[in-house]
Amino acid sequence: MDWRDVDRPVVHPAAIAWHALKAGEPLTVLSLEPELYVGTGITPLNPTRTETRET
8 A cells, every 4th residue: 555645535444444454344435536545455336337347
């Protein structure tokens, strides 16, 4: 992970999510601007976009 280039408003929620995932807790992060999370290890879902997952 490279947190040096991440905007400060994203660092706090990404850190909370990262710690929860490390502890094994289920978690979903929503963001209208998921590209802001690049480099954090977190891939948020955009609630305005229909996303499909292949199984």
